[in-house]
Amino acid sequence: MSFRVGIDVGGTFTDITVLDEESGEIREVKKVPSDPAQPLAILDKALSNLRAVWGGSSVSTLLHGSTHALNALLERKGSPTGLLMTEGFRDVYELGRQWKGDEVFNIFYPGPKRFVPRRLVGEARERPSAGGEVLLPLNLESLDQSVDRLVAQGIESLAVVFLFSYLNPTHERQAGERIRERYPQLFITLSSEVNPVWREYERTCTTVLNAYLGPRMEGYFSGLRETVRRHFPNTHPFLMKSNGGVETPATMAKFPLHSLMSGPVAGVMASHGLGQRKSLRNLITLDIGGTSCDMSLIPGEVLFRSESMIRHHPVRGDSVEVESLGAGGGSLAQVRFGRVLQVGSESAGSAPGPACYERGGEEPTLTDALVQLGHLNPQALLGGEMIIDRKRSEKAIGDRIAGPLGMSLEDASLGILRVLATNVVSSMRTITVERGYNPGDFALVAFGGMGPTLATAIASGLGLREIVIPTNPGNFSAYGMLLSDLRYDLAATHLLPLSEAGLKLALEGLHGLAERGERSLSEQGARCGGITVEWLLDMRYREQAYKLTVPISQKAHLLSLDEISEKFGAAHERRYGHQAEDEAIEIVNLRVRAFATLAGPRSPQMERVSGAERPSSHREISFPSGRVRVLVFDRGCLAAGFETRGPVVIEEKTSTVVVETSWGLRVDEEGQLRDS
Secondary structure (H helix, E strand, C coil), X not given: CCEEEEEXXXXXXXXXXXXXXXXXXXEEEEEEECCCCCHHHHHHHHHHHHHHHHCCCCEEEEEEEECHHHHHHHCCCCCCEEEEEECCCCCHHHHCCCCCHHHCCCCCCCCXXXXXXXXXXXXXXXXXXXXXXXXXXXXXXXXXXXXXXXXXXXXXXXXXXXXXXXXCCHXXXXXXXXXXXXXXXXXXXXXXXXXXXXXXXXXXXXXXXXHHHHHHHHHHHHHHHHHHHHXXXXXXXXXXXXXXXXXXXXXXXXXXXXXXXXXXHHHHHHHHHHHHHCCCCEEEEEEECCCCEXXXXXXXXXXXXXXXXXXXXXXXXXXXXCEEECCCCCEEEEEECXXXXXXXXXXXXXXXXXXXXXXXXXXXXXXXXXXXXXCCCCCCHHHHCCCCCHHHHHHHHHHHHHHHHCCCHHHHHHXXXXXXXXXXXXXXXXXXXXXXXXHHHCEEEEXXXXXXHHHHHHHHHHCCXXXXXXXXXXXXXXXXXXXXXXXXXXXXXXXXXXXXXXXXXXXXXXXXXXXXXXXHHHHCCCCHHHEEXXXXXXXXXXXXXXXXXXXXXXXXXXXXXXXXXXXXXXXXXXXXXXXXXXXXXXXXXXXXXXXXXXXXXXXXXXXXXXXXXXXXEEEEEEECCEEEEEEEEEHHHCCECCEEXXXXXXXXXXXXXXXXXXXXXXXXXXXXXXXX
């Protein structure tokens, strides 16, 4: 036997999916409670159970994703970090940008809290020109003095950001070698390695965040590798990246910033693959777990971004576009400002968890409300493995919501559900309507433990007409890791006019980046014949502040300046609503995406049936429209061709599907549930 294992570590549950590589079948699906304080202990226990069932030589590849790095940033639990700058530019990081974003009208806006205080910023005497030529060689004495001062203050990590190093990285490399010789225990991050792209502040922020995460994530990745090898000596572990690909722990340890969104993106990639099989071009993904709600728009293709913001800090690096909201099964409900019901963004997480989990939680959550409304069966969660106490939910909601607001327990529970669903719908409008997309043109792919439970309520609020609920939806992100590619993204700044001469220079740079990408994938075990490379250009109208990314062909005879200009103009109009046809266009950055596809699971085919299956039970459920008696089906007993109308409940091990009155449901040939 040869298995591939996907493990997705979430804030509340850790999801495990086992793929038989020979048959392409999913052999095991499991969820276990997470422990953010001891993630490796949970992994060790999960792998021990897998080894006991399948044997120590059965797993060939393990793919792992988590929000461990993101949580470390949000909770500010990184390592003491120093910053080394070009002499005279010490305050680039402190000054930042003057644009305040959403806080533009807040005169008391304090600005982002820096991960490196000014006292831990040092300077080295060196200076290149704006074209990359050396004007002043690196002075090693000034370098040593600055680093000695920073080390004396207890730093464990150091970010090195020299002026124009994206054009000429020589001084940064010299500094890196010198520092590693003198202080081998320091984690060193060079901006020319992590983000060799222009704009000093953004490049500095990205380098600082990578250094801030470095020691903590290096230890986590090292522990993960050792844990995997202890249970499965011949297994190759890979880590999910924010760009939807996977990479080895050794490489990711150098660039932990690439793992910030490693958990949520796997579900997006799996949804895209599902849409291609089902001929569904336009999709919105809805991944609701215990802690957060992650959403992504797929208008034919997965969307990527090269820069994002985390707590007002710009972060550079290719990532699948995912919008996150603090809304999940563990979202806390509370009464604020006298009589205002608020749900989220705080979460009960896995410890103590919702009140009904019997783990010490006393605050009411969405899960508690759904238990009270009858949407969730206390005996069916995780196949009965998770103990649910309905009376604890009743007490938590009664004491903290129903009592203070002077309403019934049922109305308070409905209020919790409606507030959270409204928050999700509002966020979905920002990725659809506000970008010029009609939600009615999209199908919703709902997964995660809570996604299928809330899917019809959210789809109705957004005006969607179709919902797809994959098999084992609670583990869909872990399943998505099994579909992931080895992937490597590279970028370099080259400010060039979009002309024959400029395009020729750009192509030379793209060839060099492509060779680096192919070499990196080959070092990770990819075969040269199986590597695919895509070329892209970041472009703007001359002297415009921001740029847009446009893909181009690698075949010289297919490249046309007019065609590239038209592609850019179309992208500009789609994003900003207009074109400036008389303005000159500039190339800003060159980008290359190289990937090698791993063989994924086969799509299972189910036999069609002509008769209707019998429900496993029935119960009363409360909806905003009233309380109704509904049939309950076991999803494992539903075969292809089965159809019914809501209201109806479909229960399975990893999630519960609640179909409201106005929706119909059918089972397709792969066992996916289709609501319309």
